[in-house]
Amino acid sequence: MAQLSPREQNLQEQEVSRRSFLRRLMWGSVGLAAAAFSYSGWRLFWPHKIKGFGAVVRAGSLDDFPVGSVTRVRDGRFYISRLSETELIALYWKCPHLGCTVPFEESQNLFVCPCHGSVYDKTGQNIAGPAPRPMDYMRVEIRGNDVYVDTGDIRERPDGHDPSHVTRIR
Ligand code: FES
Structure with a gap:
């Protein structure tokens, strides 16, 4: 080699x-x-940790929602409407007509959509305008004295408002 x-x-x-x-x-x-x-x-x-809209949101304590009040919870895009001492409902603020954000008009004690004039009472029932159904609502859970709303669980009400949509406080 x-x-x-x-x-x-x-x-x-x-x-x-x-x-x-x-x-x-x-x-x-x-x-x-x-x-x-x-x-x-x-x-x-x-799985990502979701906060705010899409997750379960703590709206506040029951004392934050006096009877007759309507409280906007920005994080979750809903209102807590305290209907009576023992009843409340969480209403999604998106108008079922074409999706505008519906403000609560204190002076009229009603939700009035600025886009096409749909009007809803404090249960979210549509009472005037072109909206095809009541405002959607979200599942509410009362834990102790705190109100939690599942903003990932938005429910339509094609047949109108029904007492079963309301959360009872014991
Ligand atoms: S989007 Fe609300 S009335 Fe049309």
Whole structure:
């Protein structure tokens, strides 16, 4: 076997180190791509902690809602309408007609939509204007003295307001 000259040996060593560098680079890239893929998969499927609209929102304590009051809860996009000592309802503020935000008009004691004039009473029942049904409502849970509203559970009322839509306070 022929002996390599120092120059040839040097070239061979350079070739080997170049190949090992490229191999490391390739495996590094594969590792990075796998890590990025795993991270995006984890982000996609891991449940996110939701706050505000879409989650269960603490509206306040029962004492925050005197009988007859209508209270806007901005975080959850709803109103708490305290109908009596023992009843309240959480009304989604989106108009069932074309989706405008419906304000409560204290002077009229009614919800009046500024877009096309739909009018709703304090139970959310539509009483005038083009709205096809009452305001939607959300599921309410009373825990101790606190009122929680599930803003991810919005319910339509195509057949009108019904007493079963109201939450009873014991
Ligand atoms: S969007 Fe409210 S009446 Fe049309």
